Amino acid sequence: MRKVIVTGGSRGIGAACVAAFRENGDAVAFIYRESDEKAAEITEKTGAVHFKYDLKNYNNTVKAISAAQRALGGCDVLVCAAGIDRIAQICDTTEEDWNSIIGVDLTSVFAAVRTVSPGMIRGKSGRIITLGSVWGARGASCEVAYSASKAGLRGLTMALGKELGPSGITVNCIEPGVIDTDMNACLDGETRRELADSIALGRFGSPSEIARVVLFLASEKASYINGACIPVDGGFVG
Numbered sequence: 675m676r677k678v679i680v681t682g683g684s685r686g687i688g689a690a691c692v693a694a695f696r697e698n699g700d701a702v703a704f705i706y707r708e709s710d711e712k713a714a715e716i717t718e719k720t721g722a723v724h725f726k727y728d729l730k731n732y733n734n735t736v737k738a739i740s741a742a743q744r745a746l747g748g749c750d751v752l753v754c755a756a757g758i759d760r761i762a763q764i765c766d767t768t769e770e771d772w773n774s775i776i777g778v779d780l781t782s783v784f785a786a787v788r789t790v791s792p793g794m795i796r797g798k799s800g801r802i803i804t805l806g807s808v809w810g811a812r813g814a815s816c817e818v819a820y821s822a823s824k825a826g827l828r829g830l831t832m833a834l835g836k837e838l839g840p841s842g843i844t845v846n847c848i849e850p851g852v853i854d855t856d857m858n859a860c861l862d863g864e865t866r867r868e869l870a871d872s873i874a875l876g877r878f879g880s881p882s883e884i885a886r887v888v889l890f891l892a893s894e895k896a897s898y899i900n901g902a903c904i905p906v907d908g909g910f911v912g
Contacts, residue, residue, distance in 0.1 A: 676695075677743075677750045679751070682757060682805075684709040684724070686853070686881050687855065687884045691753050694882070703745050707729065713726070725738050730773075739786045751892045759775065764818050767818060780827055787834060800843035800844075801892045804848070805884075807821075807850060808907050809824055810823075810827060810828050811849060811905070844891070844899060846899055848884060848891070851905070852870075852879065854880055884906055891904075
C-alpha cells in the first residue's frame with residue numbers, strides 16, 4: 675500500500691485524486707484550506723485523513739506535509755494540486771494577490787517537495803506530480819500571477835526531474851486545460867461557450883479525467899516518464 679499526500683484535496687482535481695488513489699487501495703492524506711464540510715465528507719466517504727492548513731505560508735506548508743507524513747508513516751507519492759487564481763488586469767492585481775497566488779501555486783510546491791524528498795531519496799523511490807496549467811505554457815490575459823506561477827512550476831518540475839531522477843524519483847507536471855471545477859464556476863455562459871469552442875473536443879474536462887492521468891504517472895507503467903510537462907487539455911487551440 676503506497677502512502678500518498680495530496681495538497682488541495684477538498685475540491686476539484688485534488689478531491690478527484692484523493693478518490694482515485696483510495697479506490698486504488700492507497701493510503702491517502704490530503705491538505706485543504708477552508709472547506710471543512712467538504713473535507714469531512716471526503717474523509718467519511720473515502721477513509722482518507724485530512725489536515726487543514728493555509729499553504730500561502732511556506733512554514734505552514736512544511737507543517738502540513740510533515741503532519742501528513744507522520745500520519746501515513748512516510749510519503750511514496752506527492753500530488754501538488756493546491757491552487758488559487760484571481761482574474762483581473764495587472765493594474766488591478768495587488769501585491770497581496772500576487773504573493774498569495776505565487777505562495778499557494780508555486781512556493782508551496784517547493785516547500786512540499788523539500789519536505790518529502792529526503793525520505794524519497796533515502797528510499798531510492800518516489801513519485802512527485804505537480805498540477806500546472808495550459809496558461810503556464812501560453813499565458814492568459816488578466817491572469818498574470820496565475821500564469822507566472824504555472825510557468826514557474828514548469829521550470830521547477832523539469833529541474834527537479836533532473837535533480838531527483840538519479841535517486842529513482844520521477845517528477846512530472848500535468849498541465850490541464852479548462853476543467854469544470856469551482857475555480858471556473860464564476861465564468862458566465864458566453865465565456866464558457868467561447869472557451870468550449872477553443873477546445874478541439876468541444877467541452878470542458880472533468881476533474882476525474884485529470885485524476886486518471888495523475889494515477890497513471892504515479893504507477894509503474896509510467897516509470898520512464900520524468901521531467902515532463904504533459905498537456906491534458908482536450909486539444910486546446912485558444
